Amino acid sequence: MANLEIFQFPTRSDNYGVLLHDPQTGATASIDAPEAGPIQAALAQKGWNLTDIIVTHHHADHTAGIGALKSKFNCTVYGPAREAGLIPGLDVEVKEGDTVAVGHADATVIETSGHTRGHVSYHFPGESAVFVGDTLFSVGCGKLLEGDAPTMWASLSKLAVLPPETAVYCGHEYTGANCQFALTIEPGNEALQARAAEVVKNDANGRPSLPTTIGLELAINPFLRASSPEIQTRLGLEGQPLEVIFGEVRRRKDRF
Ligand code: ZN
Numbered sequence: 001m002a003n004l005e006i007f008q009f010p011t012r013s014d015n016y017g018v019l020l021h022d023p024q025t026g027a028t029a030s031i032d033a034p035e036a037g038p039i040q041a042a043l044a045q046k047g048w049n050l051t052d053i054i055v056t057h058h059h060a061d062h063t064a065g066i067g068a069l070k071s072k073f074n075c076t077v078y079g080p081a082r083e084a085g086l087i088p089g090l091d092v093e094v095k096e097g098d099t100v101a102v103g104h105a106d107a108t109v110i111e112t113s114g115h116t117r118g119h120v121s122y123h124f125p126g127e128s129a130v131f132v133g134d135t136l137f138s139v140g141c142g143k144l145l146e147g148d149a150p151t152m153w154a155s156l157s158k159l160a161v162l163p164p165e166t167a168v169y170c171g172h173e174y175t176g177a178n179c180q181f182a183l184t185i186e187p188g189n190e191a192l193q194a195r196a197a198e199v200v201k202n203d204a205n206g207r208p209s210l211p212t213t214i215g216l217e218l219a220i221n222p223f224l225r226a227s228s229p230e231i232q233t234r235l236g237l238e239g240q241p242l243e244v245i246f247g248e249v250r251r252r253k254d255r256f
């Protein structure tokens with residue numbers, strides 16, 4: 001049923017690059033373009049030709065490679081309409097509900113603002129995969145640089161209702177540090193304890209902790225768990241609106 005081969009590789013200091021390839025048509029998309037060199041190396045390793053760059057948000061660690069890749073491959077660049085002036089080489093502006101195709105696979109655009117004003121995520125229902133940039137991390141979420149807590153909570157809530165088996169590809173690997181913080185917010189969460197132990201092992205073996213899944217994050221990620229009684233009690237916010245509880249978790253992480 002799945003059409004795409006998905007190849008994830010580390011780049012910059014803590015970013016991930018991801019290539020999506022449709023073997024039937026040869027179409028190949030890069031999710032964001034953190035830097036050109038490692039993306040070109042990954043393409044060469046796979047023998048793929050870059051046809052598209054699909055951008056989540058305007059930050060340099062997601063767009064710095066666009067110029068060099070576009071001039072080498074003449075690929076088409078998709079990105080959020082709300083950040084059109086900020087993304088170099090943008091060809092196709094996308095917004096909520098739009099479809100972006102990679103060969104025979106279609107992604108639906110989900111607007112997930114909060115980290116930046118126009119941040120978008122790309123959900124490929126046929127591939128059971130979502131590419132979330134800096135909106136959601138494993139056991140974490142993006143900093144609220146251009147949005148407030150209610151905005152980010154609404155964005156995360158759109159991701160939370162995707163099928164639980166959906167693979168989540170994030171812009172960065174911060175899982176180990178995120179687990180240390182999360183354990184201060186919900187120390188009694190056994191699934192979180194297990195994830196923290198697993199991540200220590202992964203780090204020691206140089207193995208990535210991504211992709212994660214929606215179902216796993218719902219069980220362990222304090223930024224998705226504002227309704228957890230343990231978290232509400234610990235924060236002294238029993239029964240408060242979920243976006244308020246989320247906002248307090250985010251504030252504590254910023255100071256952690
Ligand atoms: Zn960012």
Ligand code: FE
Pocket residue numbers: 059061062134171172
């Ligand atoms: Fe980033």
